[in-house]
Amino acid sequence: MSSFFRTKNLDQLTRDADLSGEGGAGHLKRTLGAFDLISLGIGAIIGTGIFAVIGTAAAGGAGHLGAGPAVSLSFIITAVACAFCALCYAEFAALVPISGSAYTYSYATLGELVAWIIGWDLIIEYAVGNVAVAIAWAAYFHQLFEGVGVHIPAWLSVDYRSAHQAADAVAAAGGAIDPSLTLNYEAWTSYPMIAGIPIIFNFLAFLIVAAVTWLLVIGIKESARANNVMVILKVIILLFFIGVGAMYVKPENWTPFMPNGFAGVWTGASLIFFAFIGFDAISTAAEECKNPGRDMPIGIIGSLIICTVIYIATAFVLTGIEPWNLLGVADPLASVFAKIGLNWAAGIVALGAVLSMTAVLLVFQLGQPRIFFAMSRDGLLPKYFAKVHPKYRTPHVTTIWTGVVVALLSGIANINEIVELTNIGTLYAFVLVCAGIIILRYTDPDRPRVFRTPFVPVVPLLGIAMCIYLMAGLPWVTWVRFGVWLAVGLVFYFSYGFWKSRLRHSQP
Numbered sequence: 001m002s003s004f005f006r007t008k009n010l011d012q013l014t015r016d017a018d019l020s021g022e023g024g025a026g027h028l029k030r031t032l033g034a035f036d037l038i039s040l041g042i043g044a045i046i047g048t049g050i051f052a053v054i055g056t057a058a059a060g061g062a063g064h065l066g067a068g069p070a071v072s073l074s075f076i077i078t079a080v081a082c083a084f085c086a087l088c089y090a091e092f093a094a095l096v097p098i099s100g101s102a103y104t105y106s107y108a109t110l111g112e113l114v115a116w117i118i119g120w121d122l123i124i125e126y127a128v129g130n131v132a133v134a135i136a137w138a139a140y141f142h143q144l145f146e147g148v149g150v151h152i153p154a155w156l157s158v159d160y161r162s163a164h165q166a167a168d169a170v171a172a173a174g175g176a177i178d179p180s181l182t183l184n185y186e187a188w189t190s191y192p193m194i195a196g197i198p199i200i201f202n203f204l205a206f207l208i209v210a211a212v213t214w215l216l217v218i219g220i221k222e223s224a225r226a227n228n229v230m231v232i233l234k235v236i237i238l239l240f241f242i243g244v245g246a247m248y249v250k251p252e253n254w255t256p257f258m259p260n261g262f263a264g265v266w267t268g269a270s271l272i273f274f275a276f277i278g279f280d281a282i283s284t285a286a287e288e289c290k291n292p293g294r295d296m297p298i299g300i301i302g303s304l305i306i307c308t309v310i311y312i313a314t315a316f317v318l319t320g321i322e323p324w325n326l327l328g329v330a331d332p333l334a335s336v337f338a339k340i341g342l343n344w345a346a347g348i349v350a351l352g353a354v355l356s357m358t359a360v361l362l363v364f365q366l367g368q369p370r371i372f373f374a375m376s377r378d379g380l381l382p383k384y385f386a387k388v389h390p391k392y393r394t395p396h397v398t399t400i401w402t403g404v405v406v407a408l409l410s411g412i413a414n415i416n417e418i419v420e421l422t423n424i425g426t427l428y429a430f431v432l433v434c435a436g437i438i439i440l441r442y443t444d445p446d447r448p449r450v451f452r453t454p455f456v457p458v459v460p461l462l463g464i465a466m467c468i469y470l471m472a473g474l475p476w477v478t479w480v481r482f483g484v485w486l487a488v489g490l491v492f493y494f495s496y497g498f499w500k501s502r503l504r505h506s507q508p
Contacts, residue, residue, distance in 0.1 A: 006503055008107050008378075009444075032288050034295040034302075036224045040363050041282045041303025043227045046234060047360035048136045049275020050311055051353040053419070055332030057268040058315075058324045060260070066328075067268030068259040069319040072312050074268035075275075079308040081470060082276045084463030085430040086304050087453045088437040090297035093283040094451040095440075097292030101283040102429045103371050107378070109436035109443070112504075116497055118432050119375050120489030124425025124482075126368035127406050129277060130209070130361055132418040134410035135159070137357040138204035139183060143331065144350045147343075152204070154187035160200040161414045163188040205410035212361045213403025216369070219392045230359040235310070237352030241333055242313050244345055249320030259324065270473030273423050275311060278360065279304045280429070281367040293450035365406065369398035379505075380497035420478040421485075427467045428482070434460035434467070 032040075057074055060066025067074045092105040103122060107115035142157040155163070166184035170177050177185055191200045215226060258265060282299045286292050318327065322336045329335045331353065337346040373395040376385035389396040438457045440447075453459055498504070 007109065007111050008503055030288055030290050032224060032285060032295070033290055034298045036228065037282050037285070037289065037295055037299025038302045038306070039228045039231045040224065040285065040366075041279050041299055042235065042307060043231045043359035044278025044281045044363035044367075045276060045303060045307040045360075046231075046238070046310070047275075047278070047356045048133050048419075049272060049277070050238070050314060051140070051333055051349075051356060052136055052331065053271055053274050054315065054318065055327040055329055055335075057271045058319060058332075059326065059328030060264065060267075065260040065264040065267045066324060067264045068257065068324040069254040069316075070258040070265050071268050071272065071319060071324075072315040073258075073265050074272045075308065075311045075315055077265065077269040077466075078273050078276055078470070079304070079311075081273075081463065081466035082279065082304060082430075083301075084459050084466060085434055086279055086300050088434045088460055088463060089280050089283055090300045090451050091437060091449060091453045092433065093286050093296035093300060094293045095447070095449055097286040097289060097296065098374065101280060101286075101367065101371060102433045104374055105436050106432050109439045110432065112380075112501060113493070114432065116375075116380055116493045117486060117489060118429055119371055119380070120486065120492070121425050121428055122371050123368065124421055124485065125277060125429060126281070126364045126371070127402055128409075128418055128425070129422035130364045130368070130406050131205075131409045131413050132422060133357050133360050133364065134205040134209050134406065135202060135413065135418075137208055137354065137361065138202050138410075140331065140350055140353040140357065141204055141208075142183060143334075144347070144354055147347050147350065153190065154183050155191040155200045156203040158184050158187045158200065159202050159412050159414060160198065161412075163191070163200050165414075202411045206407045208358065208361060209365070209403055209407035209410055212358070212365050213399060213407070215362070216366055216399050216403075217389065217392065217394055217396045219394060227359050227362050230355045230362075234352050234356040234359065237348060237355070238310055238314060240345075241337075241349055241352070242310075242317050244342070245317040245321055245336070248340055249317060251320065253320050253323050266469075267473055270423070270470050271419075273427070273470055274419055276304070276307070277422065277426050278363060279307075280426075280433075281363050285366065285370070287370070297451040365399075365402065368402045368406075369395050372398040372402070375497075377502075379500045379502035380493070382496075382500075420474055421481055424471055424474055424478050424482045425485075427471045430467045431464050434463040 054071065057067055058069075058071040089102075096104055096108060098104050101122065103115055103119035106118045138157050142152050142154070145152055162184045166181040167188040169181055170185055187200050191198050193199065279300055282303065283296065286296055289295055314333070318332060318336060322332075322339065327336075331350065334346040334349040334353070337343070337349060372381060372385050375381045376383060376398070385398050385401075386395075387397045388394065437453050437460045441456050
């Protein structure tokens with residue numbers, strides 16, 4: 001039993017990361033500074049959550065209570081939970097400047113089996129989460145081009161299941177079409193047939209994932225530069241929404257402030273968590289940071305603070321323009337401008353959504369391959385996945401394989417279940433990172449720490465408690481899917497990783 005919980009001490013983790021040659025593993029290129037890391041964080045955080053999920057969190061629907069104007073409180077609750085976790089991530093990222101994020105931290109504190117579980121779990125956050133982002137990107141991209149008069153066939157913009165569900169919903173409503181189902185229903189009524197097989201494939205989502213994958217293969221610095229440009233533009237566009245929208249706010253729309261009481265705020269916080277996923281993705285790039293001891297905490301905490309301020313301001317303006325119960329649409333920020341006749345402003349916001357989601361895709365698609373890279377370097381995955389490109393010094397094998405899988409799933413998957421599964425997977429990772437900080441303070445208290453999480457164990461325990469609190473707000477079926485996913489991961493571990501672990505073979 002003890003072999004399942006063998007740990008790597010921090011010196012061994014650093015030493016193994018410095019080894020080169022075996023299986024083609026080697027050094028990643030250290031090129032990122034504090035500004036790049038803050039930009040990566042903002043790029044990962046600001047995306048689908050603020051441009052789409054905020055409307056569902058405010059208005060409710062599909063069995064969920066709406067937070068109403070108090071969605072701003074939902075943002076605050078989630079931000080506080082993330083802040084506790086961010087402080088723990090910051091200490092680990094400065095202490096262990098190695099690819100792998102929560103997987104690597106768990107290996108150092110909780111043991112190999114837990115590390116495998118969290119590495120497997122992080123696939124839900126990054127790869128599966130990116131499927132949801134790519135699908136939302138495709139919808140906004142389609143809308144943006146339609147707005148300028150360029151028609152993209154609907155059957156190239158959605159998946160088959162969503163189109164079929166839209167057709168069923170329209171039939172059940174006696175032919176009435178819900179505006180949020182227009183694109184999906186159009187795909188169902190216009191798709192071509194080949195050999196009797198209906199062709200409905202989200203080619204737009206597939207294409208953007210392929211493009212991002214190519215960019216990540218050719219270099220981390222090139223990827224960071226592209227991300228920096230997109231981040232600047234999308235922050236400007238969100239500030240534009242806040243500035244223009246503030247002139248159309250009607251204070252009476254904020255009454256009642258909590259129409260469904262605190263239960264609505266809690267449910268909103270559980271949903272809105274998707275808007276904060278991403279600050280932890282910065283830690284996956286620790287091995288490519290020039291001064292991780294100083295810059296990693298700045299990047300993680302700085303990006304979280306900036307995004308929280310923007311989110312709260314956006315929530316106040318959005319719920320002030322439009323009554324909260326009318327915000328449950330796929331594009332609430334653009335929609336409220338269109339309803340008051342500001343179509344030009346709605347177009348600008350739609351452009352911001354496309355840029356935001358592109359940046360999220362870039363950062364998440366950067367994070368997942370580096371977790372696989374770290375797991376392969378530890379022997380828990382085949383050596384093939386630890387190869388580094390001889391010219392670009394990027395983990396090109398895992399980047400390409402991740403891109404292929406995410407692109408294919410983006411073409412056929414349904415977005416609804418994926419968002420909730422991503423939330424529970426990420427919250428679980430946060431719980432283990434917070435627990436790891438407490439354990440490491442007792443097992444290795446004298447190790448020099450450039451950044452220290454304050455008030456340990458209080459801050460980590462608060463992070464754990466709030467994450468579990470948010471997890472409790474998710475549907476039970478999400479817990480079932482999560483349990484099945486972890487069970488599949490354990491089968492992989494006991495059939496390969498346990499026997500091939502480098503740590504197992506290095507210990508008597």
